[in-house]
Amino acid sequence: MRRFVWNIFLVLAGLLLFAPVVIFGLYGFSTRYFYPQLIPSYWSATAFLRQLTDVRTRQALILSLEIGTVVSCLSLLVGYPAARTLGMRPFRGKSVVYMLLFVPTVVPPVATGIGLNILFLRTGLAGTVLGVALVHLIPVLPYVVFTLSSVFARYDPHYEYQALVLGASRVQVFWTVTLPLIFPGIVVATLFAFLISWSQYLLTFLIGGGQVLTLPILLFSTVAGGNPQATAVLSLIFVTPVVVILIATSRYLATDRVHGESGITL
Amino acid sequence: MAKEGIAGQIRSGATAAATHQRWWQRLVIALTLAPALGLIAVLFGTSVVYGVAQSLGYLPFLGQRTLTLSAYRNILGGGNVAHDFWISFGFSLWVCSAATLLAGAGALLVVMLFGDRLGGATRGLMILNINLSFPHLVWAIGLSLLLVQSGLLARVATALHLIGMPADFPVLVRDRYGIGIILDYITKETPFLVLILLSILRSQPHAFGVVAQNLGATRWQRLRYVTLPLVLPGLSAGALLVFAYVFGAYEVPAVLGVQFPRMLSVLALEFFANPDLHSRAEGMAISVIMALVVLVVALLGRILSNRSAS
Numbered sequence: 001m002r003r004f005v006w007n008i009f010l011v012l013a014g015l016l017l018f019a020p021v022v023i024f025g026l027y028g029f030s031t032r033y034f035y036p037q038l039i040p041s042y043w044s045a046t047a048f049l050r051q052l053t054d055v056r057t058r059q060a061l062i063l064s065l066e067i068g069t070v071v072s073c074l075s076l077l078v079g080y081p082a083a084r085t086l087g088m089r090p091f092r093g094k095s096v097v098y099m100l101l102f103v104p105t106v107v108p109p110v111a112t113g114i115g116l117n118i119l120f121l122r123t124g125l126a127g128t129v130l131g132v133a134l135v136h137l138i139p140v141l142p143y144v145v146f147t148l149s150s151v152f153a154r155y156d157p158h159y160e161y162q163a164l165v166l167g168a169s170r171v172q173v174f175w176t177v178t179l180p181l182i183f184p185g186i187v188v189a190t191l192f193a194f195l196i197s198w199s200q201y202l203l204t205f206l207i208g209g210g211q212v213l214t215l216p217i218l219l220f221s222t223v224a225g226g227n228p229q230a231t232a233v234l235s236l237i238f239v240t241p242v243v244v245i246l247i248a249t250s251r252y253l254a255t256d257r258v259h260g261e262s263g264i265t266l
Numbered sequence: 267m268a269k270e271g272i273a274g275q276i277r278s279g280a281t282a283a284a285t286h287q288r289w290w291q292r293l294v295i296a297l298t299l300a301p302a303l304g305l306i307a308v309l310f311g312t313s314v315v316y317g318v319a320q321s322l323g324y325l326p327f328l329g330q331r332t333l334t335l336s337a338y339r340n341i342l343g344g345g346n347v348a349h350d351f352w353i354s355f356g357f358s359l360w361v362c363s364a365a366t367l368l369a370g371a372g373a374l375l376v377v378m379l380f381g382d383r384l385g386g387a388t389r390g391l392m393i394l395n396i397n398l399s400f401p402h403l404v405w406a407i408g409l410s411l412l413l414v415q416s417g418l419l420a421r422v423a424t425a426l427h428l429i430g431m432p433a434d435f436p437v438l439v440r441d442r443y444g445i446g447i448i449l450d451y452i453t454k455e456t457p458f459l460v461l462i463l464l465s466i467l468r469s470q471p472h473a474f475g476v477v478a479q480n481l482g483a484t485r486w487q488r489l490r491y492v493t494l495p496l497v498l499p500g501l502s503a504g505a506l507l508v509f510a511y512v513f514g515a516y517e518v519p520a521v522l523g524v525q526f527p528r529m530l531s532v533l534a535l536e537f538f539a540n541p542d543l544h545s546r547a548e549g550m551a552i553s554v555i556m557a558l559v560v561l562v563v564a565l566l567g568r569i570l571s572n573r574s575a576s
Contacts, residue, residue, distance in 0.1 A: 138313075
């Protein structure tokens with residue numbers, strides 16, 4: 001009986017989870033899919049291919065990939081030393097540092113974006129890719145620091161000492177001891193940092209000012225246009241990297257990830 | 267004498283080395299933290315300073331350099347602007363409370379019924395994680411295609427002869443009561459809270475439930491007196507974080523909401539984008555108030571979660 005209820009629950013949860021993807025598939029790969037058709041009478045990939053070869057879509061896709069890559073690499077570079085210190089060294093004022101990083105992740109993007117709008121307009125960063133990448137750091141960098149510092153909190157530095165005693169150089173220690181040990185954490189932090197940047201709409205909109213057309217910006221204006229087919233196709237293109245990244249990192253993901261990840265859902 | 271001198275020298279040398287080392291340690295800590303903290307401080311700090319300044323009417327590009335509280339007075343006091351603000355404020359409170367309470371109750375139910383299975387099943391965790399990582403914008407779009415009056419659900423209802431035409435289907439998205447927005451957040455935040463609950467339960471000694479069972483506690487009693495008190499602090503902390511997030515978020519109400527009533531985030535942006543530059547100050551004041559509410563709620567959640575963790 002309990003097994004039966006569990007199976008029903010799994011099916012329901014799965015349905016709910018995949019409902020959006022299924023819907024995007026129904027609308028995206030059909031033509032003249034009107035009420036009350038349940039299953040489309042005419043399947044076709046024309047709309048999907050048209051959208052995929054569309055210049056604006058391609059440019060948006062490339063731009064989003066670029067910004068996401070730059071933001072995640074930059075925040076890894078800047079966040080790594082801070083995370084190591086926060087995770088491994090006791091010092092006074094640590095909770096203050098955590099608080100300083102926590103506050104920007106919860107203040108609504110509406111407020112942050114509007115606040116930065118004027119400054120970025122003045123410094124000429126508004127409407128530029130650099131400006132958008134910088135503003136993406138506000139949610140992404142704290143996420144990377146939190147995730148990596150919790151990795152370093154469980155990290156045993158004695159392996160490093162051992163290598164040093166045996167005559168390894170600092171660089172050798174990093175590449176052959178530290179990096180392999182924290183590799184899963186680095187992968188998860190980088191890829192999810194990319195996802196946070198990839199999903200940003202409002203900060204991009206407020207700083208990019210309609211000139212930096214990333215995929216979410218294009219998707220949002222398509223929604224406003226009211227064409228369900230174009231919306232569905234773009235949504236599919238938009239979520240593909242999300243699903244790919246999740247599958248790629250699935251073996252590294254554990255339940256305790258949720259604690260360090262205010263950035264992704266919150 | 268000589269011996270003491272040497273010992274003293276060694277001792278003072280050792281303390282000098284120790285001070286030197288402590289000083290070095292502090293430098294390392296400061297230098298490693300500086301890039302990350304500096305970047306965040308510059309970006310976020312200027313945003314706060316400029317935002318608050320604008321809300322106080324400091325608009326140099328309009329030639330306004332005096333600080334006044336008039337934007338706040340317009341928002342909170344009488345008049346049309348205040349009318350809009352308070353309606354949006356109430357609407358935001360309603361949507362956030364409903365979504366948070368229902369997601370919390372849902373998560374509790376799921377964990378109570380399936381916690382032991384879900385915690386071990388990697389597939390179950392994977393499903394939760396996929397849901398968690400779905401961008402809110404896409405989730406909202408998916409729900410709107412599912413729930414509109416000519417959407418998939420309405421077509422299923424038609425196929426089952428429950429309704430005759432689209433207009434018979436209840437208005438679930440872009441409705442006056444924010445049902446679409448609430449449904450979106452329930453489906454998106456319940457898995458988040460389930461993950462929090464599972465990680466709390468995992469970190470607890472498993473034996474509590476077994477001990478209670480051994481002492482003759484029924485299933486319900488174990489739930490009521492063992493599991494619930496264990497997870498409640500963590501659940502409330504998570505729920506507060508959800509509330510804070512929903513209160514400030516923009517995409518979902520923009521896709522699934524209506525022009526009236528609007529949630530606060532939508533209202534703030536509309537004021538900000540208004541061609542009349544004077545309403546900028548009001549838009550900024552709304553977002554300052556919103557940020558304050560969110561901060562207080564989120565900090566409460568953080569204090570609670572730190573307490574429940576230790």
